[in-house]
Amino acid sequence: MKPLVVDEIIHYLIHRWGKKYDFRLFKRGKYLYFQMMWGFLGQESFPLNEVEYKKSIADKIEILNRCGYSDEVREWLKKVNSKPRLGRAVSLQLHINERMKEFLI
Numbered sequence: 001m002k003p004l005v006v007d008e009i010i011h012y013l014i015h016r017w018g019k020k021y022d023f024r025l026f027k028r029g030k031y032l033y034f035q036m037m038w039g040f041l042g043q044e045s046f047p048l049n050e051v052e053y054k055k056s057i058a059d060k061i062e063i064l065n066r067c068g069y070s071d072e073v074r075e076w077l078k079k080v081n082s083k084p085r086l087g088r089a090v091s092l093q094l095h096i097n098e099r100m101k102e103f104l105i
Helices: 006-017 050-066 070-079 098-103
Strands: 021-028 031-040 090-095
Touching: 006 050, 006 070, 021 050, 050 070, 070 090
Parallel strands: none
Antiparallel strands: 021 031, 031 090
């Protein structure tokens, strides 16, 4: 299982949608959600600069990598057809596995 890296995520975003969208990671019930948000780097109202944006993405993918979700996330980014729209994120639902349970203690 090859870990995700920030530049890989940015490559998929630029190649597929032409924008560096933000992501959110959260737990609800027995699922972990990785959401591509409608806000993007360069948008007037986007609160992060390039360095902060990359750090934010790195923090989220570190969790995904540690818990073994890198392949699922990579395939999702390659295949998802939806595009985030104002007020509507695009979500990847992941089953919380044993490694994630340890992470959430």
